[in-house]
């Protein structure tokens with residue numbers, strides 16, 4: 659009986675460790691290279707042979723994102739067809755940046771990379787709105803996450819933009835003459851996330867008191883994204899929380915439990931930002947540890 663009890667505890671420890679491994683780059687035991695039957699080895703050179711759709715830069719994480727489309731996706735996108743045919747594929751490379759010691763105001767790509775793919779097949783992926791999702795580390799292997807949980811998180815967030823067939827990116831005008839495309843922006847997408855106001859009782863008390871000891875309430879992101887969150891969601895969700903924080907001038911957060919959450923909190927007195935800006939603190943807590951604790955300015 660005692661033995662079974664120990665085994666159970668060990669299994670539980672294993673689950674709680676492995677369920678959130680996106681931030682832990684030191685894993686080596688996992689060698690899975692395929693998610694939802696998609697592997698990066700099928701498209702190893704996508705960044706050099708597909709069309710560059712757009713580039714985004716995340717201020718909060720210092721990450722550059724390059725999005726590419728294969729011919730089928732590219733042609734559909736150019737015609738502004740709201741639904742992508744089977745065979746359309748989008749690939750995204752996220753790469754962290756670091757200061758260039760030779761010229762510090764210019765950031766250079768660092769080695770921390772990850773890859774994401776979206777493959778359209780309306781039959782095979784009918785349960786996930788016709789898209790197969792896959793996420794890989796810099797070597798083309800899966801992160802140490804449950805692929806089912808990661809998939810549900812991808813789907814939950816991409817459902818924000820049904821009007822463009824669940825694709826966020828719009829072509830950036832990087833070449834001469836493509837002006838007409840730039841008018842379409844994802845700003846048209848109305849993000850509807852039910853936030854509920856409540857006392858943030860369950861958040862790690864020490865961290866909560868560090869932020870705004872006198873703030874009685876915060877906005878908690880509920881719904882699909884919270885239900886299916888994996889550690890990657892904590893990072894991706896920051897812009898949504900920022901938007902809410904800006905609107906309500908109150909902290910907002912996505913919480914799985916008290917040791918796993920992302921929080922964006924406004925600062926009432928800012929030393930960093932202009933008066934037309936709001937300084938916010940972004941905190942990512944993972945396994946009880948602060949993975950990110952940074953402040954930056956948002957345009958009001």
Ligand code: HEC
Pocket residue numbers: 714723725748749750774775776791792793808809811812813815816824825826827828890891894895
């Ligand atoms: C919390 C929101 C969120 C989650 C979760 C999320 N994405 Fe995205 N995804 C975005 C946004 C926003 C973009 C637009 C580009 C950017 O900002 O990086 C995007 C872009 C992409 C693109 C380029 C095509 C497009 O839609 O623009 C791919 C491919 C992609 N994501 C795959 C994935 C995969 C695979 C997962 C799950 C492992 C995932 N995404 C999870 C928000 C999310």
